[in-house]
Amino acid sequence: xxxxxxxxxxxxxxxxxxxxxxxxxxxxxxxxxxxxxxxxxxxxxxxxxxxxxxxxxxxxxxxxxxxxxxxxxxxxxxxxxxxxxxxxxxxxxxxxxxxxxxxxxxxxxxxxxxxxxxxxxxxxxxxxxxxxxxxxxxxxxxxxxxxxxxxxxxxxxxxxxxxxxxxxxxxxxxxxxxxxxxxxxxxxxxxxxxxxxxxxxxxxxxxxxxxxxxxxxxxxxxxxxxxxxx
Numbered sequence: 001x002x003x004x005x006x007x008x009x010x011x012x013x014x015x016x017x018x019x020x021x022x023x024x025x026x027x028x029x030x031x032x033x034x035x036x037x038x039x040x041x042x043x044x045x046x047x048x049x050x051x052x053x054x055x056x057x058x059x060x061x062x063x064x065x066x067x068x069x070x071x072x073x074x075x076x077x078x079x080x081x082x083x084x085x086x087x088x089x090x091x092x093x094x095x096x097x098x099x100x101x102x103x104x105x106x107x108x109x110x111x112x113x114x115x116x117x118x119x120x121x122x123x124x125x126x127x128x129x130x131x132x133x134x135x136x137x138x139x140x141x142x143x144x145x146x147x148x149x150x151x152x153x154x155x156x157x158x159x160x161x162x163x164x165x166x167x168x169x170x171x172x173x174x175x176x177x178x179x180x181x182x183x184x185x186x187x188x189x190x191x192x193x194x195x196x197x198x199x200x201x202x203x204x205x206x207x208x209x210x211x212x213x214x215x216x217x218x219x220x221x222x223x224x225x226x227x228x229x230x
Contacts, residue, residue: 026114039184082153
Protein backbone atom coordinates (compact mmCIF):
# COMPACT_ATOMS: atom_id res chain seq x y z
CA UNK A 1 0.00 0.00 0.00
CA UNK A 2 2.88 2.33 0.82
CA UNK A 3 4.39 1.68 -2.62
CA UNK A 4 1.04 2.39 -4.26
CA UNK A 5 0.83 5.65 -2.35
CA UNK A 6 4.30 6.69 -3.54
CA UNK A 7 3.43 5.89 -7.15
CA UNK A 8 0.25 7.90 -6.86
CA UNK A 9 2.20 10.80 -5.35
CA UNK A 10 4.65 10.87 -8.25
CA UNK A 11 1.86 10.72 -10.82
CA UNK A 12 0.09 13.55 -9.08
CA UNK A 13 3.30 15.61 -8.97
CA UNK A 14 3.82 15.08 -12.72
CA UNK A 15 0.31 16.31 -13.52
CA UNK A 16 0.70 19.61 -11.65
CA UNK A 17 0.43 22.63 -14.01
CA UNK A 18 3.48 24.86 -14.21
CA UNK A 19 3.29 28.13 -12.35
CA UNK A 20 3.83 31.48 -14.02
CA UNK A 21 7.47 31.92 -12.93
CA UNK A 22 8.49 28.63 -14.57
CA UNK A 23 6.69 29.52 -17.79
CA UNK A 24 8.53 32.85 -17.92
CA UNK A 25 11.82 31.05 -17.24
CA UNK A 26 11.20 28.70 -20.17
CA UNK A 27 10.52 31.62 -22.50
CA UNK A 28 13.75 33.30 -21.37
CA UNK A 29 15.74 30.09 -21.97
CA UNK A 30 14.75 30.19 -25.63
CA UNK A 31 16.82 33.36 -26.06
CA UNK A 32 20.26 31.73 -25.56
CA UNK A 33 19.17 28.80 -27.71
CA UNK A 34 18.34 31.11 -30.62
CA UNK A 35 21.51 33.16 -30.12
CA UNK A 36 23.60 29.98 -30.31
CA UNK A 37 22.89 29.82 -34.05
CA UNK A 38 24.80 33.07 -34.54
CA UNK A 39 27.92 31.94 -32.66
CA UNK A 40 30.48 29.16 -33.23
CA UNK A 41 29.99 26.02 -31.17
CA UNK A 42 33.58 24.79 -31.42
CA UNK A 43 36.97 26.01 -32.65
CA UNK A 44 39.83 23.90 -33.98
CA UNK A 45 43.15 25.76 -34.30
CA UNK A 46 46.66 24.89 -35.43
CA UNK A 47 49.90 26.67 -34.60
CA UNK A 48 53.33 26.07 -36.17
CA UNK A 49 56.51 28.05 -36.96
CA UNK A 50 55.47 28.33 -40.61
CA UNK A 51 52.06 29.67 -39.53
CA UNK A 52 52.85 32.32 -36.91
CA UNK A 53 49.30 33.67 -37.03
CA UNK A 54 47.81 30.20 -36.71
CA UNK A 55 45.01 28.49 -38.61
CA UNK A 56 41.47 28.27 -37.28
CA UNK A 57 38.23 26.56 -38.18
CA UNK A 58 34.98 27.42 -36.42
CA UNK A 59 32.10 24.94 -36.33
CA UNK A 60 28.61 26.42 -36.18
CA UNK A 61 25.32 24.56 -35.79
CA UNK A 62 24.90 24.65 -39.59
CA UNK A 63 28.21 25.60 -41.23
CA UNK A 64 32.01 25.63 -41.09
CA UNK A 65 33.99 28.85 -41.26
CA UNK A 66 37.73 29.18 -41.64
CA UNK A 67 39.78 32.06 -40.35
CA UNK A 68 41.26 34.76 -42.59
CA UNK A 69 38.12 35.02 -44.73
CA UNK A 70 37.79 31.27 -45.10
CA UNK A 71 41.31 30.66 -46.39
CA UNK A 72 42.42 28.74 -43.31
CA UNK A 73 40.28 25.73 -44.22
CA UNK A 74 42.06 25.53 -47.58
CA UNK A 75 45.42 25.62 -45.80
CA UNK A 76 44.32 22.96 -43.33
CA UNK A 77 43.17 20.75 -46.21
CA UNK A 78 46.57 21.14 -47.87
CA UNK A 79 48.29 20.02 -44.70
CA UNK A 80 45.84 17.16 -44.20
CA UNK A 81 46.51 15.97 -47.75
CA UNK A 82 50.14 15.24 -46.86
CA UNK A 83 49.19 12.91 -44.02
CA UNK A 84 46.28 11.30 -45.88
CA UNK A 85 43.32 12.86 -44.06
CA UNK A 86 40.09 13.41 -45.93
CA UNK A 87 39.35 16.89 -47.17
CA UNK A 88 37.33 19.00 -44.75
CA UNK A 89 34.15 19.99 -46.58
CA UNK A 90 30.71 21.04 -45.45
CA UNK A 91 29.23 17.99 -47.18
CA UNK A 92 31.29 15.70 -44.92
CA UNK A 93 29.68 17.16 -41.80
CA UNK A 94 26.20 15.75 -42.40
CA UNK A 95 25.22 16.31 -38.76
CA UNK A 96 25.06 20.03 -39.54
CA UNK A 97 22.03 19.22 -41.71
CA UNK A 98 19.85 17.82 -38.91
CA UNK A 99 21.11 19.74 -35.88
CA UNK A 100 19.39 23.05 -36.79
CA UNK A 101 16.15 21.16 -37.46
CA UNK A 102 16.39 19.30 -34.14
CA UNK A 103 17.10 22.50 -32.21
CA UNK A 104 14.19 24.22 -33.93
CA UNK A 105 11.85 21.40 -32.86
CA UNK A 106 13.11 21.72 -29.27
CA UNK A 107 12.35 25.44 -29.31
CA UNK A 108 8.79 24.76 -30.49
CA UNK A 109 8.33 22.10 -27.80
CA UNK A 110 9.58 24.44 -25.08
CA UNK A 111 7.18 27.12 -26.32
CA UNK A 112 4.34 24.62 -26.09
CA UNK A 113 5.32 23.63 -22.55
CA UNK A 114 5.54 27.29 -21.55
CA UNK A 115 2.04 27.89 -22.92
CA UNK A 116 0.03 24.86 -21.82
CA UNK A 117 2.44 22.41 -20.20
CA UNK A 118 2.59 20.66 -16.85
CA UNK A 119 5.48 19.10 -14.94
CA UNK A 120 5.23 15.90 -16.99
CA UNK A 121 5.68 17.72 -20.30
CA UNK A 122 8.57 19.75 -18.83
CA UNK A 123 10.34 16.55 -17.78
CA UNK A 124 9.74 15.05 -21.24
CA UNK A 125 11.20 18.00 -23.13
CA UNK A 126 14.14 18.22 -20.70
CA UNK A 127 15.04 14.56 -21.23
CA UNK A 128 14.68 14.94 -25.01
CA UNK A 129 16.89 18.06 -25.02
CA UNK A 130 19.56 16.32 -22.96
CA UNK A 131 19.49 13.32 -25.29
CA UNK A 132 19.78 15.43 -28.47
CA UNK A 133 22.68 17.42 -26.99
CA UNK A 134 24.62 14.34 -25.89
CA UNK A 135 23.94 12.58 -29.19
CA UNK A 136 25.18 15.57 -31.20
CA UNK A 137 28.35 15.73 -29.08
CA UNK A 138 28.94 11.98 -29.47
CA UNK A 139 28.53 12.30 -33.24
CA UNK A 140 31.09 15.13 -33.30
CA UNK A 141 33.62 13.00 -31.40
CA UNK A 142 32.95 10.05 -33.72
CA UNK A 143 33.40 12.22 -36.80
CA UNK A 144 36.75 13.44 -35.48
CA UNK A 145 37.77 9.85 -34.81
CA UNK A 146 36.94 8.86 -38.39
CA UNK A 147 38.98 11.77 -39.78
CA UNK A 148 42.02 10.78 -37.74
CA UNK A 149 41.85 7.03 -38.34
CA UNK A 150 40.82 6.71 -42.01
CA UNK A 151 44.15 7.84 -43.42
CA UNK A 152 45.23 7.26 -47.01
CA UNK A 153 47.99 4.62 -46.94
CA UNK A 154 49.53 6.19 -50.05
CA UNK A 155 49.85 9.68 -48.51
CA UNK A 156 53.23 11.47 -48.96
CA UNK A 157 53.77 11.43 -45.19
CA UNK A 158 52.94 8.24 -43.28
CA UNK A 159 51.80 8.64 -39.68
CA UNK A 160 49.99 6.44 -37.22
CA UNK A 161 46.20 6.91 -37.02
CA UNK A 162 45.35 9.34 -34.24
CA UNK A 163 42.47 10.93 -32.41
CA UNK A 164 42.23 14.65 -33.30
CA UNK A 165 41.99 16.99 -30.35
CA UNK A 166 38.50 17.64 -29.01
CA UNK A 167 39.20 19.69 -25.90
CA UNK A 168 42.65 20.86 -24.92
CA UNK A 169 45.98 20.73 -26.74
CA UNK A 170 47.75 18.01 -28.72
CA UNK A 171 51.10 18.00 -30.48
CA UNK A 172 51.30 16.51 -33.98
CA UNK A 173 54.77 16.78 -35.53
CA UNK A 174 55.63 20.49 -35.34
CA UNK A 175 51.97 21.51 -35.11
CA UNK A 176 50.20 22.35 -31.88
CA UNK A 177 46.50 21.67 -32.32
CA UNK A 178 43.81 22.97 -29.98
CA UNK A 179 40.12 22.30 -29.62
CA UNK A 180 37.84 24.39 -27.45
CA UNK A 181 34.09 24.96 -27.10
CA UNK A 182 33.00 28.47 -28.00
CA UNK A 183 30.24 30.86 -26.95
CA UNK A 184 27.64 28.95 -28.98
CA UNK A 185 28.21 25.88 -26.81
CA UNK A 186 27.97 28.04 -23.69
CA UNK A 187 24.61 29.40 -24.84
CA UNK A 188 23.37 25.88 -25.58
CA UNK A 189 24.60 24.76 -22.18
CA UNK A 190 22.54 27.49 -20.51
CA UNK A 191 19.46 26.28 -22.38
CA UNK A 192 19.97 22.59 -21.56
CA UNK A 193 20.98 23.12 -17.94
CA UNK A 194 18.14 25.57 -17.39
CA UNK A 195 15.58 23.02 -18.60
CA UNK A 196 17.02 20.22 -16.47
CA UNK A 197 17.18 22.39 -13.34
CA UNK A 198 13.61 23.61 -13.89
CA UNK A 199 12.34 20.04 -14.32
CA UNK A 200 14.09 18.76 -11.19
CA UNK A 201 12.91 21.72 -9.14
CA UNK A 202 9.29 21.27 -10.21
CA UNK A 203 9.43 17.54 -9.53
CA UNK A 204 10.80 18.05 -6.03
CA UNK A 205 8.37 20.86 -5.31
CA UNK A 206 5.38 18.85 -6.54
CA UNK A 207 6.44 15.78 -4.57
CA UNK A 208 6.80 17.77 -1.37
CA UNK A 209 3.44 19.46 -1.85
CA UNK A 210 1.78 16.09 -2.38
CA UNK A 211 3.39 14.52 0.68
CA UNK A 212 2.27 17.45 2.85
CA UNK A 213 -1.28 17.39 1.53
CA UNK A 214 -1.88 13.68 2.31
CA UNK A 215 -2.27 12.90 6.05
CA UNK A 216 0.01 10.17 7.32
CA UNK A 217 -1.54 6.83 8.25
CA UNK A 218 -0.51 7.14 11.87
CA UNK A 219 -2.26 10.52 12.06
CA UNK A 220 -5.45 9.07 10.59
CA UNK A 221 -5.42 6.06 12.89
CA UNK A 222 -6.61 7.71 16.12
CA UNK A 223 -9.26 9.71 14.26
CA UNK A 224 -10.66 6.62 12.60
CA UNK A 225 -10.63 4.72 15.86
CA UNK A 226 -12.47 7.52 17.61
CA UNK A 227 -15.07 7.63 14.85
CA UNK A 228 -15.69 3.92 15.12
CA UNK A 229 -16.07 4.17 18.90
CA UNK A 230 -18.91 6.70 18.45
